[in-house]
Amino acid sequence: MRKNRFGAIAAMAAVAALTLTACGGSDNAGDGEGDKVRIGIKFDQPGLGFQDGSTYTGFDVDVAKYVANELGYTEDKIEFVSAPSANRETLLETNQVDMIFATYTINDKRKERVGFAGPYFIAGQDLLVRADDSSITGKDSLDGKKLCSVTGSTSAENVKKDVPGVSLVEQQGYADCLGLLETGSIDAITTDDIILAGLAATSANKGKFKVVGKPFSEEPYGVGLNKTNDKCEKINTAIKKMIDSGEWQKALDKNTEGTGYKPSALNPPTKFEACS
Amino acid sequence: MQGYLSLWDEYGARIMESFWTNLQLTFWAFIACAILGTILAIMRISPIPSLRAFGTAYVNIFRNTPLTIIMTFGVLVLFGVFQLQLSSDFNFNFFQIAIIGLTIYHAAFFCEAIRSGVNTVPLGQAEAARAIGLGFLPAARLVILPQAFRGAIVPMGNVLIALIKNTTVALAGSVAEISGLMKTMIEYRADLGVLIFLTVALMFVVIVVPIGMLVTWLSKKLAVAR
16 A cells, blocks of 8 residues: 555656756747747738738738847747737746737836837727727717727726716737627727737728727837846947838838827837836 | 735725626526526436427537637627617617526536436436326326426535626626626736636635535435435
């Protein structure tokens, strides 16, 4: 009996060791610094970070490619990694990615765990409505309207706070909201303007929706880095160069084409994070 | 620690409120799925082939459909396409749709729990019920089901426990419950990270563990001595 118990403990230890090494495996790639760069992006946000087969498209992706190039990584040295909102800090802290370009708003709570460079874009919370709907002109005309946003997002919280008694449907992703907006079950989708523009610019949705264009918050999108990074200054310089050269504007136009979307007057960003 | 306490200052009331929503969902959905599940179980053991076929089809369809899909169907199709309004209150409408979704899904499991209970009843019981002149329904009501329920305490308890945890799927149905709030807290309190997750997980443990113990105790106490 005693022997059996020892055997069981040994087996458990073996299993634990296996699982631990399995987790460690992904870290190894990070040790080869200078060879490849792993960049976290959204895989499911058309117009910003979107996985289309084996290629990646969107504004975040274009900025990421430009910055990586400036840091000395050509396009074939970039490995894109999916970085869903809730995982971004962890991905950086555990060194599973080197940089994150994923609609990552700079704020103080996040700075306690990660570092930021940028911003490379200043988004603002806005509304997406059906193209033939002129009854919604901004935040003040939302009385009695039905809205949709993503569960747990800043936009959902903001609208609950700012428009008391709002009828808000919370969905898992903005694509689900689009379906509801199209059938008329809801009147508007609310989140950052550039995300909305990206949704409206996909070929399936072209011409059906429009961004209202009256942002009511400020969301500076930064480049997420881990706390011990040494790239912050270089990334800021790269972003400045991208803006000055006109590449930034080109990337923005390309990804929001056909939606009539104009970024707020705060763009292009001029004030960058102080790198420590 | 300071940071963690400030989470409770900031979200304490909402945490309790959302968790209460989960418990309400559990309560109503369990009552409804017990009723529907029992009806389905009676169908599946009935002598009428068409009812048996219906019961079997229901169980096989809904037991094999992911709950998330049923919930999403509720919102995107019932609300989205058919504009279903069960209540004039916008949010309460989703609460009701979520209860329907949870009920439809868990009734299949509840039905199977009862059926496993029916299997513990010796065949002689049904034969004896027939011998004293009881028809199918009186025999089921007076002889088979009372024993079946007592033999099915553990599987029914498992359905309840699964249901408690599955109420978090109501998140997909736009109900303000705890896992949605967890997402909000993770979004706003990036500094706390995994602590938020552990807090929510612990709340479920605190509810589920006593229920598990109660079920074990009941199953012993109510077991049919044969």
